[in-house]
Amino acid sequence: MYARCLVCNTTFERNEELEFFPHGRRVAYDPNRGRLWTVCRACRRWSLAPIEERWEALDELEKAVRDRGRVLSSTDNVALIRVGHLEVVRVGPANRAEEAWWRYGNELVRQRQSYRKLALVGTLTTGAVIAGGWVTGGISWLGAWMLWEHLPDGVTRFGRWLRFGGTAWRGERACAKCGYVFRRLEFSERRRVILAAAQDEGAAVEVRAPCPVCGTWHEGGLALRGEAGEATARRLLAYQHFAGASERRVRSAARLIE
Structure with a gap:
C-alpha cells in the first residue's frame, strides 16, 4: 500500500475511517471499474492503489458512504462525499470529459492562478532590481534589458525546481543494445522522452528515452x-x-479525449 504520493512523494496523512485503506484524508473510488485512489493534499494528484489492495477497501468504502456519507457536491455521475473526517470522491458511470474535469480540471486552473502570481512576483522583482540599479548608476541599458529578458523566467523556473527538483527518475537501468547504465532521468x-502505451499486461504506460551512447531507443535505451x-x-x-x-x-482538452 502506498504511503506516499506517486507524483510529489508527500507522505499521506492517516485516516481513522477505513481499516483496509488507512492512508489519505481524501480518497476517490469507482465501484464499477474497481479503482481506488488516494488524493494528495499537497499536489492534488490521484495515486492509484495496487489492484491486490483494492477489493476489501472498496467494499468498506462503499458501505461507509452508504451508511454515513453526506453529499457535499455532485454532478450527474461524480459526487464529493464526507464520511467523518474523510473526503470521498465517488465516480459513477461518468463520461471521460466529466471525470477528467474532476481529476485534473480544478487543479490545473488553480495552478494557472498560482503560476500567474509567481510570474508577477518575478516581474516586480525584476522591475525593482532594474530601478534600484538605474538610480544608483550600477546598471546600463544593456544590463537592464538582459535582466528584463531573463530574470522573470528565472523566478518561475526556481519555483518549479523547488516543487519537483531536477530529476524525474533515479535508479539503474542498462541499455539493452550497448549496456550503458542509466542512473537518472x-x-x-x-x-527526448517518449510516453507510449505499455505492451506488458497490467501496465498502463512506459517511459522511453534514447541511449546517449548508441542513440537507440526502440531496441535499447531507457525503458x-x-x-x-x-x-x-x-x-x-x-x-x-x-x-x-x-x-x-x-x-x-477534456472534450478531445471523449
Whole structure:
C-alpha cells in the first residue's frame, strides 16, 4: 500500500475511517471499474492503489458512504462525499470529459492562478532590481534589458525546481543494445522522452528515452515500465504542466479525449 504520493512523494496523512485503506484524508473510488485512489493534499494528484489492495477497501468504502456519507457536491455521475473526517470522491458511470474535469480540471486552473502570481512576483522583482540599479548608476541599458529578458523566467523556473527538483527518475537501468547504465532521468531531458502505451499486461504506460551512447531507443535505451514507468510519467507530465491552464482550455482538452 502506498504511503506516499506517486507524483510529489508527500507522505499521506492517516485516516481513522477505513481499516483496509488507512492512508489519505481524501480518497476517490469507482465501484464499477474497481479503482481506488488516494488524493494528495499537497499536489492534488490521484495515486492509484495496487489492484491486490483494492477489493476489501472498496467494499468498506462503499458501505461507509452508504451508511454515513453526506453529499457535499455532485454532478450527474461524480459526487464529493464526507464520511467523518474523510473526503470521498465517488465516480459513477461518468463520461471521460466529466471525470477528467474532476481529476485534473480544478487543479490545473488553480495552478494557472498560482503560476500567474509567481510570474508577477518575478516581474516586480525584476522591475525593482532594474530601478534600484538605474538610480544608483550600477546598471546600463544593456544590463537592464538582459535582466528584463531573463530574470522573470528565472523566478518561475526556481519555483518549479523547488516543487519537483531536477530529476524525474533515479535508479539503474542498462541499455539493452550497448549496456550503458542509466542512473537518472533529468527533467531537462524531457523533450527526448517518449510516453507510449505499455505492451506488458497490467501496465498502463512506459517511459522511453534514447541511449546517449548508441542513440537507440526502440531496441535499447531507457525503458521504464510498471510502477516506475507510471510514477515517472506522472512526474514528467506534472512538471511539464506546472503553469496550469485556463478553464476554457481544460474543458476543450477534456472534450478531445471523449
